């Protein structure tokens with residue numbers, strides 16, 4: 001072996017230089033951007049798989065083409081468009097979006113491909129859109145390649161789960177944050193392929209127990225979604241988490257915060273089970289999704305938790321940054337048993353609107369906007 005070392009060293013050097021290439025600045029660094037494109041949300045159209053695809057880009061108000069910026073992609077629910085998610089979370093606003101490039105892509109026909117029957121684009125086509133979109137961002141803006149993240153709600157949460165499971169496209173992303181995820185394809189017996197490029201994959205997830213669209217304990221009808229504990233267990237296994245050492249704390253009295261230690265990396269997987277919350281974006285302030293579904297603010301400020309979580313992970317040194325938790329109790333976490341028990345309860349019999357008809361089905365799993373909310377978005381979002 002020692003005799004092989006001199007032969008292997010050039011190989012190591014080659015690998016090291018290939019990896020170092022990733023540290024090179026993106027082609028967009030140094031490229032000037034019109035001042036009218038800074039601090040505002042602009043719609044971009046690119047061609048992907050011979051189809052025109054659109055997304056909204058918001059450069060921070062202090063954008064400097066010589067400086068590398070983290071990128072946060074935010075995925076809307078269905079049926080929807082990118083600016084719905086932008087308006088609901090306000091991730092692009094200075095309060096959350098300063099120092100970051102935020103991007104809100106549009107699904108084709110308002111629905112992200114999660115492998116759901118004939119309702120959606122093929123998963124591969126939407127994944128290809130992600131690579132093409134990232135190429136566009138890197139070519140035009142100064143992107144920090146180590147700090148690309150994805151968050152999303154409902155069908156958008158289901159799609160970022162697909163990204164995380166894809167060994168190629170997923171490798172661009174440092175961490176994921178789905179809320180009220182419609183993880184279609186990952187229900188029992190329907191387990192879609194999931195081959196993350198590396199483990200553990202950092203994931204922070206949120207889901208309300210009063211979500212009747214994508215129930216916490218799953219749906220078993222024509223649009224099946226997994227019980228969230230089942231989905232979490234799948235990731236805990238893939239991420240090589242210690243299944244017997246999940247830290248559970250009560251978070252601000254009405255949410256449960258679960259923290260896993262995965263392959264020695266503490267906190268790389270986290271989950272907020274929010275008691276009483278519906279199919280909405282968790283915020284301590286009223287937002288559009290809450291108003292739209294008659295919900296009140298919750299004790300969880302997802303934006304802050306997500307940004308703090310994202311800050312801890314980078315594509316290349318995943319697991320290097322630590323995470324300390326003020327854990328108080330230790331349990332076995334949201335278990336499969338709990339899921340099975342509750343599935344037979346009220347959650348399982350809740351039939352989401354229109355589960356049976358083709359038209360209705362397009363609305364299921366989705367994040368719906370009332371006319372009022374859309375008008376409010378149109379009036380308010382870009383100031």
Ligand SMILES: *[C@@H]1O[C@H](CO)[C@@H](O)[C@H](O)[C@H]1NC(C)=O
Pocket residue numbers: 050051052
């Ligand atoms: C894409 O948009 C361009 C410009 O609007 C248009 O000419 C072209 O036909 C579109 N392509 C497709 C496949 O729709």
Ligand SMILES: *[C@@H]1O[C@H](CO)[C@@H](O)[C@H](O)[C@H]1NC(C)=O
Pocket residue numbers: 118119358
């Ligand atoms: C999709 O599936 C539904 C129900 O299976 C069917 O009624 C509808 O015609 C299909 N649509 C397309 C475009 O294939």
Ligand SMILES: *[C@@H]1O[C@H](CO)[C@@H](O)[C@H](O)[C@H]1NC(C)=O
Pocket residue numbers: 188189220343344348
């Ligand atoms: C859901 O469907 C699966 C697969 O058919 C079945 O094993 C399970 O018992 C069903 N669960 C409920 C609550 O109906």
Ligand SMILES: *[C@@H]1O[C@H](CO)[C@@H](O)[C@H](O)[C@H]1NC(C)=O
Pocket residue numbers: 242245247260261266267
């Ligand atoms: C459980 O995990 C915590 C941190 O997540 C760690 O400090 C502790 O040593 C672990 N306990 C066991 C028994 O592995």
Ligand SMILES: *[C@@H]1O[C@H](CO)[C@@H](O)[C@H](O)[C@H]1NC(C)=O
Pocket residue numbers: 210276277
């Ligand atoms: C959540 O659902 C339960 C059971 O249906 C109900 O009693 C409770 O009032 C709901 N909570 C909220 C905050 O809507």
Ligand SMILES: *[C@@H]1O[C@H](CO)[C@@H](O)[C@H](O)[C@H]1NC(C)=O
Pocket residue numbers: 251252284298299300
């Ligand atoms: C929730 O808890 C965090 C930290 O424990 C605290 O900073 C925050 O103010 C609390 N929020 C509410 C709404 O209680």
Ligand SMILES: CC(=O)N[C@H]1CO[C@H](CO)[C@@H](O)[C@@H]1O
Pocket residue numbers: 087088089090282283284285286287288301302303
């Ligand atoms: C309309 C509105 O007030 N939306 C708020 C929803 O909550 C986020 C934080 O999570 C705020 O930034 C938004 O302003």
